[in-house]
Amino acid sequence: MFKNHVQPPELPAIFRLKTGQTFKAVSFGAPLKESVSGEVVFTTSLVGYPESMSDPSYRGQILVFTQPLIGNYGVPAMDKDKFGLFKHFESDKIHVKGIIVTDYAKKYSHWNAVESLGEWCARNNVPALSGVDTRAVVTLLREQGSTLGEIIIGDAKPAKELEDPNKRNLVAEVSVKSKKIYNKGGDVKIALIDCGAKQNIIRCLAKRGAEVHLVPWNHDVTKDTTHYDGIFISNGPGNPSYCEETIINLRKLLIRESSKPVPTPIFGICMGNLLLGAAAGFETYKLPYGNRGHNQPAINLLTNQCVITSQNHGFAIKDGEKDMVEGWEKYFVNANDGSNEGIRHKTLPFASVQYHPEAKAGPQDTEYLFEEYLETVRESKKDYLRQKSKISKKQYPQIQVGAEVNILNQKQFSESA
DSSP: OOOOOOOOOEEEEEHHHHHHOOEEEEEEOOOOOOOOEEEEEOOOSSSSSSHHHOOGGGGTEEEOOSEEOOOOTTTTTOBOOOOOOOBOOSSOOOOOEEEEEEEOOOSSTTTEEEEEEEHHHTTTTEEEEOOHHHHHHHHHHHHHHEEEEEEEEOOOOOOSOOOOOGGGHHHHHSSSSSSSSSSOOOOOEEEEEEESOOOHHHHHHHTTEEEEEEETTTGGGOSSSSOOEEEEOOOOOOGGGGGGGHHHHHHHHHHHHHSSSOOOOOOTTTTHHHHHHHEEEEHEEEEEEEEEEEEEEETTTTTTTTEEEEEEEEEEESSSSSTTTEEEEEEEEEEEOOOOOEEEEEESOOOEEBBBEEEEEEEOTTTHHHHHHHHHHHHHHHHHHHHHHHHHHHHHHHHOOOSSSSEEEEEEEHHHO
């Protein structure tokens, strides 16, 4: 049965690009009295607007949907699963600055929906415009590259200067401030460096048996008193160059782990790929208009297999022949534009991908990467415990006295006396 709740007021609005193009529209979200600006990006996803809009990676951005009809299945409740994670959202709030659609469905139909898209936007104070030729907007972005934009509703005055989210540390804004633990008691402990972690990344680790320690973006794992069996670097918004603290910490981590008999497995996703790459010595750059959507093809260079991936990034790693760092190799590349989609160390358990293997929404072609990573972590833990046992026995040699009773070497007692 179609539902039609009380909708926010429809007001005339304008969507303006910094490059000069203006589009007339109708507001169906929050009736803001001040204009809102941000980086204009687009997504080709057909479904999954609640997940996309609540994804911290979209922080500071105005999201344009190429799918003509948006809102027809409403917005679900903020229910949580057994791990305390949101079932249908990637965070506890909307992170986009605003959304632009061609046609908005006032009436929605879905057994799980509790409110309309317009109601959800209004409740979160987020502007939403319809009646815009979004495919024309996307054509402009593809031709002239990424740009800033502004949403002006009713009599609101245009901003004197448009806000550029890439000029501030967005990761620090969305990261947790203190450690949080999920699935306590899991067989392996994973430190998840939160650069804007999606709920489903935590879920993909926890549901496979890991105890996940979500730590702040600038947390130095090398100084942590907790022993972690694996290190994971999450997705996140904005320019990776603002995460200098994270890059420095990861560089120290790579140096430490490279010299250990049993290095701790490290894996990164999206922003995690960029930060791990920067820590290893790679350069990053801004893509003309980014790769966002649930149908991006990526080629695994190890198997030559093409997989369909969910993506949301505006930056990439330089992976030309002259850009490669010794000891590292390309892992995945984008089949559309040839940009980097992942790197891996040739001999050590360090790797990352630019796309989202956890999807949500999107294809699950590469969710196996979580299983491979955790399998590596568990094998590494076994090797670590064996190595630790050998060192322990070497430092504290044991002898037998009478029955099967072990005591410390008598020489150690005499020397310490």
